Amino acid sequence: MAYALSKDNFTKMSEFIYRKSGIYLEEEKHYDKLAKFIDSRINTLGLDNFRRYFFKLRFEDKEGDEFQELMNAITVNETYFFREVNQFEVLANHILPSLHKVKPKNEPIRILSSPCSTGEEPYSIILHILQEGTVVEERDIEVVGIDIDSTVIEKAKKSQYTSRSVHAIPKPILNRWFKKKGMGYSLVDDLIGVVDFQVVNVFDKAAMRKLGKFDVIFSRNMMIYFDDASRKEVAMTFYDLLNPGGYVLLGHAEYMSRIVSVFNAKKIDTTLVYQK
Ligand SMILES: C[S@@+](CC[C@H](N)C(=O)[O-])C[C@H]1O[C@@H](n2cnc3c(N)ncnc32)[C@H](O)[C@@H]1O
Structure with a gap:
């Protein structure tokens, strides 16, 4: 089954993420992970498609909860005690x-x-x-x-x-x-x-x-x-x-x-x- 996030919309999402967090996502490395996350959010929130999700993220997220979900999903948190x-x-x-x-x-x-x-x-x-x-x-x-x-x-x-x-x-x-x-x-x-x-x-x-x-x-x-x-x-x-x-x-x-x-x-x- 195709993802709700098209490759064109990946560019829109990655620009939004970059502007807000500085994190730079590359299509080759990150498309699948981001697309799976967006499918699961669309499902959880009962939305119709990516357009609705992106609208919600940009204009209906006054408390920043949806942005927080997104950040929690895309960050790489690898760490351990006494590293370097x-x-x-x-x-x-x-x-x-x-x-x-x-x-x-x-x-x-x-x-x-x-x-x-x-x-x-x-x-x-x-x-x-x-x-x-x-x-x-x-x-x-x-x-x-x-x-x-x-x-x-x-x-x-x-x-x-x-x-x-x-x-x-x-x-x-x-x-x-x-x-x-x-x-x-x-x-x-x-x-x-x-x-x-x-x-x-x-x-x-x-x-x-x-x-x-x-x-x-x-x-x-x-x-x-x-x-x-x-x-x-x-x-x-x-x-x-x-x-x-x-x-x-x-x-x-x-x-x-x-x-x-x-x-x-x-x-x-x-x-x-x-x-x-
Ligand atoms: C690989 S960990 C590094 C942790 C630790 N400093 C170390 O070297 O072991 C990178 C962390 O950067 C955080 N991060 C990424 N963008 C950030 C931002 N814009 N503001 C604050 N933290 C951010 C991620 O959530 C992630 O937990």
Whole structure:
């Protein structure tokens, strides 16, 4: 049976998605997935055809619920604890102590994980901060995790993880901070709730501003789904959100210098960081 979404309408949908989320879908790779999703929404909502669905999405979605369904269906949420671990080590051993030295004692150090998916990245940040131990004794550290996908944020808040998700955590750290739960693991109660998780689209400038200023932004493995214009826009949003001297860390396949020239790129050990 043919899908309700024709190939011509795929172009319309992908333009709409790109404009709203920066995510760039290619027909060859994404047509089937998107078409199946739209068929299921048309069925659930009792609509007649793609035209009705697209109208509803654009003009009858005041609360953004249908757009949220769409985002939850198309995002790629792959993540795990201690992914690209050298960056967390550089944070704990170099960036935190140096921020601690220069920031007024009464101000918190604020770290953003954007995007955080199901929470493994911001909790890896927390586990490294605890491991370092001295800065967290002496001042407040706030970690905020945001993602456009509301299902991953719900999961992040529950903090229940599979064995696959924790596979890279050294055993002593796993035993100290996790409890075995069913087939997987749960964070110990003391850690649940220490990350402030929120559903936010990085292209929503007002929502991003509301998060406040940060000293460090982790933005790993999101911009790979964007084109250059969207990468540039997000990079400048991060620049505005950072305090002077603040840092951005990107995924290993992402490079700021190809996008904008406002940051100073430098290597700490072998890890590339970008400083405002
Ligand atoms: C592959 S995960 C990366 C998670 C984590 N940073 C890591 O490297 O393991 C990419 C995440 O980006 C999120 N994302 C995509 N577009 C976004 C947007 N416009 N605003 C916020 N999050 C977005 C997706 O929902 C997905 O959870």
